[in-house]
Amino acid sequence: MTTNKKNFNMVEIVLAIGAIAVGMVSIMALFPVGLSANRDAIAENYSADSAEELLHYLAVQAKRSGQWSSYMGPAAGTLDTSKPGADESSLTFSQVGDSSIYTSGDRSFYQIIQKAAGGAVADFTGIYRVWYTGLTISGTNIDTGIAACLHVEASWPAELPYGNRQKSEFLLEIFNPN
Numbered sequence: 817m818t819t820n821k822k823n824f825n826m827v828e829i830v831l832a833i834g835a836i837a838v839g840m841v842s843i844m845a846l847f848p849v850g851l852s853a854n855r856d857a858i859a860e861n862y863s864a865d866s867a868e869e870l871l872h873y874l875a876v877q878a879k880r881s882g883q884w885s886s887y888m889g890p891a892a893g894t895l896d897t898s899k900p901g902a903d904e905s906s907l908t909f910s911q912v913g914d915s916s917i918y919t920s921g922d923r924s925f926y927q928i929i930q931k932a933a934g935g936a937v938a939d940f941t942g943i944y945r946v947w948y949t950g951l952t953i954s955g956t957n958i959d960t961g962i963a964a965c966l967h968v969e970a971s972w973p974a975e976l977p978y979g980n981r982q983k984s985e986f987l988l989e990i991f992n993p994n
Contacts, residue, residue, distance in 0.1 A: 875988060941973055
């Protein structure tokens with residue numbers, strides 16, 4: 817009884833290794849895309865969380881002082897929207913207490929720096945342009961002494977020029993600052 821044993825030849829082995837290599841390289845090419853998408857998703861979460869933190873900080877401060885303008889910039893109609901963020905290069909920020917919030921001198925811009933607990937490197941740094949407007953409810957304009965709409969435009973990462981940053985806008989309606 818003879819057994820006819822077929823072995824793999826060298827060409828078949830090279831082709832099999834080549835097919836595996838192409839598959840592995842294709843899978844490895846997806847890692848940077850996944851990491852980039854993950855980084856962007858984390859930054860969007862940080863921006864939303866920090867914008868909410870800033871909006872509520874401003875709401876509390878406005879209610880304590882009774883004045884919207886003490887903690888935020890002018891109404892949107894007076895902002896130079898043709899060049900948003902154009903005047904950021906001259907801004908200097910000072911820390912508010914021991915928080916992650918930093919404010920500019922005119923309080924129209926804030927910077928928020930998020931770090932891991934005990935970390936020295938910032939996970940997220942964003943610039944926030946802040947202003948308020950009056951409210952309109954059911955077609956009725958509400959006096960800004962009674963209610964206001966706080967607006968925040970978040971742009972990140974702060975290290976990039978304004979035009980290259982990702983941006984989102986958030987708002988919060990607050991009532992009766994007095």
